[in-house]
Amino acid sequence: MSYKAPVEQIDFILTHIVPFGELSRTERFAEATAETATAILSEAGKMASNVLAPLNMAGDSHPARLENGVLRSSPGFAEGFRAIADGGWVGVSADPEHGGMGLPQALNMAVAEMMSGACLALQLNPLLTQGQIEALEHHASDELKALYLPRLISGEWSGTMNLTEPGAGSDVGALTTRAEPAGDGTYRISGQKIYITWGDSDVTANVCHLVLARLPGAPRGTRGISLFMVPKLIPDDQGNPGVANSLKVVSLEEKLGIHGSPTCVMSYEDATGWLVGEENRGMAAMFTMMNVARLGVGMQGVGVAEAALQKAVAYARDRDQGGAIIRHPDVRRMLATGRAEVFAARAIGLACATAIDMARATGDAEQAARAALLTPIAKAYGTDVGIRVADMGVQVHGGMGYVEETGAAQYLRDVRITSIYEGTNGIQAMDLVGRKLSDGGEAAMRLLDEVLDGAKAAQAAHPDLAHQVWQAAETLREATLSLLERDMPQRFAGAVAYLSAFARVLGGHYHLRAALAGGEPHRAMARVFMARVLPRFAGDLAEAQAGLDDLAAISDEALAGDFAA
Template identity: 65%
Template structure:
């Protein structure tokens, strides 16, 4: 089934459901004119449809492999990556100073979605490079910027993120990788890192690793972590790849999905590295990259959902069982759920990106708070939707969905990593009810005020349930900020985040219906979402405010009984 880029949906959300026009009105993004945005969307759609989409199945059936210490990527990946690099698609939002286009993150977000719909395994390589570029732009020395940024932005080199170790997953502060200072200003990096996406490959001439490590006598925990640039090949005086660094790929993981993406165990044995940012301030620098990646992973979730929906719809309109199965009520329920949730997740991701762009352009603290609030919601809800929609897609196919040759199962296998990496969705939810509520709920209340004001201005049968849902959510936020027991907050954090996303989805569907001005397809879809999916928020919020006592009531022995 050929993929068709949802350009009309992106265009509609930019124009009617987000504040993207405000981004275009800023001096920072004045070059992102409607004509340029249209050209970028059309071009991105074409390369994803024509170049990346044919690689989705090939990457699944021909995984990346390690041969005599060399990582070989799936057939076609190298040629496709070269086209991405040549077209300037690697780092669309990178600064113009070093060769980037300086486009809004909102544009990069929809490109990442399309890449995930078509060839998620290959799309991971530019995604990690985008994050590394942003981290270097904010934290690296001018010398490092001059050496690495043009190569990364141009797609000549690629970037990775090295956090996780066997004993240090979500608890990054437990890492043991060492950085020993040398007399020439470099550092000797020694240790092992796991789960390194595109830790090595044959797509480009160099791979640039951002590695978290601990200096001698550094404080314990995250306060004693520094960040280092550790390239596969050390750049020579002309900035070209020189001698090989003292690092290697120990092995590649055998994974449930994203088979075409080499996930490496990396070993550093006194490898040469350069400090990025200040000593013992590595987590601040790495969080720049991680926050970039969290929204990007949310876009991957939307991409998996879109691909699975298109795949299921094509099957449902063709499959005959007592007539076409698309005409059966339950199949219609599944397809509408897929479509409605994909739109909600896409709208949340784009609105999060717009908030990031507005903060970048204006430095307004309110936009910064909005972006911070929406990031965990966008990451967690969109990736949950990606898994849910991909699972429903298998169900639409019936027994054939369980058969690999249809390709339906790959969407779920690929999507399943997205709620896990770049901070599990449970951690995103804890962040939302913890750190993001340290302002007393101010950012959340400000967003709810906007939702309710919009619903009040409409006053129709679609607006009333949205207003009521946002009021229930407001009461839950009030409960959260008054609850001093963090364990009680954390116990209900996952349902709270999903309820928040449900309300946001209702708000964005309402905006879409109003923009259509009539009982067209978007209004009909909004009616389905608001009537059938939005009501879930009430049960979710009841769960969210139930405290933690029942979760810990059973002893470990009783859990095992």
């Protein structure tokens, strides 16, 4: 069975689970009607299923390669990217002033999920370009916008994000890349960057790098970092790609998965760049790009989980061992819990995107706070579910899952990176318990109030399900208040578990809504989630409240297996 984009499932969530319908009542998104959403999802689904999905295994078995300094993409990727670009899918949420559709991020993220499920390695190209578009729209000068945005939005050019350096991974403030003023309004950029996704490309006419670098005399740490646009080919007076810039791809990383996506080591040697935003304010501009990318990565996890689950179900239906194995209790358990978690992760991601859209359309500070709170949850839970479900898909296939020809293993290898890049899931969890609770937990409490109100409203129709959600939300509220009384090291020690608990409670909330709005299949799936997934939140909270003391008491030698001391 080949991948089939889950158009109906996404449409159901946008229609019944998250407040997407409210967006069309705002001036900014007046055109984002239910009919428009359905049409967009349908067309994007066809492109993902029919054009991108057939490229997935080719990208895995025939990786991108570097030949004499020239990047060669996987077979069919150029045609696949052209289908993305020609369909306008790069610019779904981009400003219409520069050629974008101007549609909500909720639709953009739905499209991103479908493209990720079809071919994650190729989808990474437009994901990074969309993040760059977002950063330029908010921070670039009018001249840079006019030059770069139309070409990025059309897919004529592509964009990258250059943060990481050797020896300076998540500690971005330790970077050493330099930017020297050239005296003509440009800068000379020198340094090396690693892990640059789609750092070079033969599917677009130019590659535009957003590079973090430090100006002379800049403050130490992240406060002294600026952001620069450094194109592969310097545009001429007409905006066409001109002479080659002083940058190159040193090598391509050999990776566990996403082989079709070239992950580059980049070298800049007095390369010409242009300042984006203000001096020493590069991190603020880069975070605009990263926040979009983080939600997008969460939806990548959902997309791969959906694809892996479809493959596992198809195999379970066909595999006969005393009858089709889809009837075996343990196989059914894996498939049912996988499906329940995919629904929950998809709903959380689309709820986050809708909150982003409402904040932008209305200026509502509470919606902005909700979007900020949900972003690390959507990223971490979406990718954790992606890994769990892809791993489960291998298990359902049994020995054949460990054989590459089935394709089950590729999903697990591909999705494994998603919990690492764009901020590891541990960093997302620390962001949640740190920065996102810095308002005294107000945004979290407002969201939990909504969960509690939803449970009360569902009491008459589904008393058992509603009680489980209510009890879980109330317990999470108490745990959050307790967490707020702790210092940061104590919070950080339990942050991953706390985020997991929050995600499971939200998943219960959205499944309860689905049970009210949908038919028996949704009610059956809600019962599975409440019985087999939601109860795990209690164990998560127990770990979250354990704090740091037991971890601090273990010596480094003991961690290494030396118990002689």
